[in-house]
Amino acid sequence: MLKTFMSLPQPMPESILDQFPCPVSKIDRNYYILYRNTASVRSNGPTPPEAYARHCYEWIGRSERCPQCAVAQAFASGRVETQEKLNFTEDQRLVRLEQTAIPVFAVNGEIAYVLEVDLDTTATLTLQQDNETTFTQTIFAFAELIEKRDAYTGRHSANTCSIALKLGQQLGLPSNKLDDLSTAALLHDIGKIGIPESVLLKPGRLTEAERLQIQEHPRIGYDVLCKVNRFAHLADYVLYHHEWMNGSGYPTQRSGDDIPLLARILSVADVFEALTAHRVYRPAMPKEQALSIIQQGRGSQFDEKVVDCLLSLPDIH
Numbered sequence: 627m628l629k630t631f632m633s634l635p636q637p638m639p640e641s642i643l644d645q646f647p648c649p650v651s652k653i654d655r656n657y658y659i660l661y662r663n664t665a666s667v668r669s670n671g672p673t674p675p676e677a678y679a680r681h682c683y684e685w686i687g688r689s690e691r692c693p694q695c696a697v698a699q700a701f702a703s704g705r706v707e708t709q710e711k712l713n714f715t716e717d718q719r720l721v722r723l724e725q726t727a728i729p730v731f732a733v734n735g736e737i738a739y740v741l742e743v744d745l746d747t748t749a750t751l752t753l754q755q756d757n758e759t760t761f762t763q764t765i766f767a768f769a770e771l772i773e774k775r776d777a778y779t780g781r782h783s784a785n786t787c788s789i790a791l792k793l794g795q796q797l798g799l800p801s802n803k804l805d806d807l808s809t810a811a812l813l814h815d816i817g818k819i820g821i822p823e824s825v826l827l828k829p830g831r832l833t834e835a836e837r838l839q840i841q842e843h844p845r846i847g848y849d850v851l852c853k854v855n856r857f858a859h860l861a862d863y864v865l866y867h868h869e870w871m872n873g874s875g876y877p878t879q880r881s882g883d884d885i886p887l888l889a890r891i892l893s894v895a896d897v898f899e900a901l902t903a904h905r906v907y908r909p910a911m912p913k914e915q916a917l918s919i920i921q922q923g924r925g926s927q928f929d930e931k932v933v934d935c936l937l938s939l940p941d942i943h
Contacts, residue, residue, distance in 0.1 A: 649744040653697050657681040660739055669744075697740045700727035704737065706849045726853050733822050782899055787811035789942075790895035796935045797891070807888050810863040814892055817847030817864070841876045844868055867892040870927045890929040894920065894936055897928075913942065 643650050649666035653659060659682050662673055683691045691698060699707040707727045724745040732738040790811040794804050818826060821843055825836045832840065848865035851857040866880055866889035873881035885893075901916035911919075917937060924933040936942060 643741075646743075651682070651742045651744075652739045653682055653742055654739045655701055655737065657683060657691055657697070666744070669746075696725045696727035697742055700729045700740045701737055704729055704731075706853055708853050728850075731820070731822070733824060782903060783812050783815055785903065786814065786892070786895045786899045789899055789936075790891050792939055792941075793891050793895060793932060793935050794888075796939065797931070803888065806860055806863070807891060809857070810860045810867075810888060811892060811895065813851065813857070813860070814847065814864050814867050814896065815843065816850055817843035817845065819850075820846035841868070845877050862886055863888045863892060865889075867896060869893070870923075871929060872926045875927070885929075887929075891932055894928050894932045897923075898936060898942075917942070 643661070643663040646663055647665060649669050650663040651659060651666055652661040658680070659673060662670075667673070681691070682697075683689075694709050696707045696709040699709070706729075709725050709727075710723065726743045726745070728741040728743065729737045730739055730741060787808055790807050791804060794807045799807065821839060825832065825839050828836065844865050844867060848861045851861040851864055863886055866878070866885050869875035869878065869880045869885045869889065871882055871885070871890075873879050898916055898920055901911045901919060902913055904910045920928060920933055920936065924930050
């Protein structure tokens with residue numbers, strides 16, 4: 627299995643993290659606190675100046691790191707990790723937290739730091755719903771961060787969503803599936819948050835190693851969405867949206883009906899939008915030429931019914 631990368635510009639803009647509704651901290655490999663966002667300070671109080679020179683577990687009165695620490699696991703695995711823990715808030719309430727640790731890689735491939743995102747999961751139905759909404763906002767904030775890194779990716783996701791919805795409606799999907807398709811389309815490239823900018827924005831031909839890094843973005847997106855209850859059922863659509871009907875796609879080489887229908891729709895919408903949009907390495911392609919390329923992949927790369935549906939859309943030509 628290829629190594630999973632989570633890479634952001636160095637340093638990640640703290641002004642963006644301050645807008646996140648969940649408490650977020652930056653923690654380095656030695657477990658020192660590098661930064662805490664506004665929500666973290668509001669929940670747990672300001673960080674004493676000396677705490678930035680101490681291990682994070684010392685700040686909360688421990689002599690060694692917390693058992694089953696998600697941050698430690700993220701440093702070890704290089705993947706998104708989640709654990710639950712108990713914590714006292716600034717006003718001395720005991721709360722249950724879902725701690726999600728997201729490793730952020732530097733350009734050299736080493737983990738620069740881990741983002742710890744804390745979601746209050748103290749059990750009441752209303753609070754759980756509020757928490758789910760809050761973490762949903764955080765996920766979309768990460769998606770917005772991708773757009774800030776690469777304006778093309780943001781436009782691409784919105785345009786792919788529009789095309790995918792037209793295909794879904796033409797195929798007769800029920801409203802709940804159209805909702806799923808819309809959300810999956812908007813988030814299908816969230817895994818690109820894990821691709822170094824030197825690769826993501828490279829104007830020339832990619833090396834083989836860089837191509838393999840790009841091909842990890844569906845798996846990274848899957849890892850992130852699986853951690854959010856509201857989006858977990860959409861994770862497979864993101865994971866499989868680059869699979870081919872003949873099994874030649876990535877990252878799992880699934881084929882045929884083993885690829886979920888919504889992923890097959892996303893595949894066609896994604897490629898058509900990419901071909902007809904300006905990219906850093908080539909100008910936009912005429913729609914008729916893009917449709918011809920997609921038609922050539924009918925049955926091998928793309929689902930035949932979805933391709934036929936695309937060709938029948940009156941406003942595509």
